[in-house]
Amino acid sequence: MALKINRETTAQDKFLKTVYGNAFLRSLIKPFTCPAFSAFSGKLLSCPLSGLLIKPFISANKIDMSDYEAKDYTSFNDFFTRKVKAGARPIDKSAKIISPCDGKATAYKISTTGVFKIKGSFYDLYSLTRSEKIANRFNGGTAVIIRLCVDNYHRYCYPISGIKSKNKKIGGFLHTVNPAALDHIKVFCENSRECCVIRNKDVCVAQIEVGALMVGKISNNTPDRASVRKGEEKGYFEFGGSTIVLLINGCNVREELINNTRHGFETIIKQGEAISF
Secondary structure, three states, X not given: OOOEEEXXXXXXXXXXXXXXXXXXXXXXXXXXXXXXXXXXXXHXXXXXXXXXHHHHHHHHOOOOHHHEOOOOOOOHHHHHOOOEOOOOOOOOOOOOEEOOOOEEEEEEEOOOOOEEEEOOEEEEHHHHHOOHHHHHHOOOOEEEEEEEOXXXXXXXXXXXXXXXXXXXXXXXXXXXOOHHHHOOOOHHHHEOEEEEEEEOOOOEEEEEEEOOOOOOOEEEOOOOOEEEOOOOEEEEEOOOOEXXXXXXXXXXXXXXXXXXXXXXXXXXXXXXXXXXX
């Protein structure tokens, strides 16, 4: 299946580029990146009155609700964590690794010393995972970054079948994951996140869910070591944009992802589509 390139620049993108590009404006938004602010916002969006925001949100973001289960939502967060209809996100059974979520993807080669570059920032695997064991395992592999926007489906699944480790929680801030912030802040190393490793006889993948501005809650279904299936739901994000980072060792990702990233584009991808054949 051919993948689509994201060429859209939204008003939100332009606004965040202005804010994060100015040191004074970055200082003003710092209080909003604290987990306490997101926790407070989450409580408001879980109350029944927040349901009044649902219809305007669907209209403003042009969300096609035909993909989703029909139900009466009890709050905005109940709507935001909505489920798709059976069969709406088919799993590519021929793929070694599938996308765990809907979003906009970029892919980066990791050096043998565990470093990769996103825009103007260098990331190292230890800072990202806070584990020498995990970091060393993915030296020389590939990092795939999948950015979820507010209009995306915010539930995610396992990209491969295998044995997963216990989820590791890493505290931090909640900056936006919009590309506008990446030139100025090492978002994926500074934001709150959860990490686990899934492995089978062919491939090993670290899956890292990264919280973001207004996303104070990452809800994972299986916190302990377990046997999991490709396409099985792993969890969901509550309100806001967010990101999933995959660290891959044992196979190559689709060349389209690498080439699009090299030319400065994100690639639109849906849950279940192939990241590696």
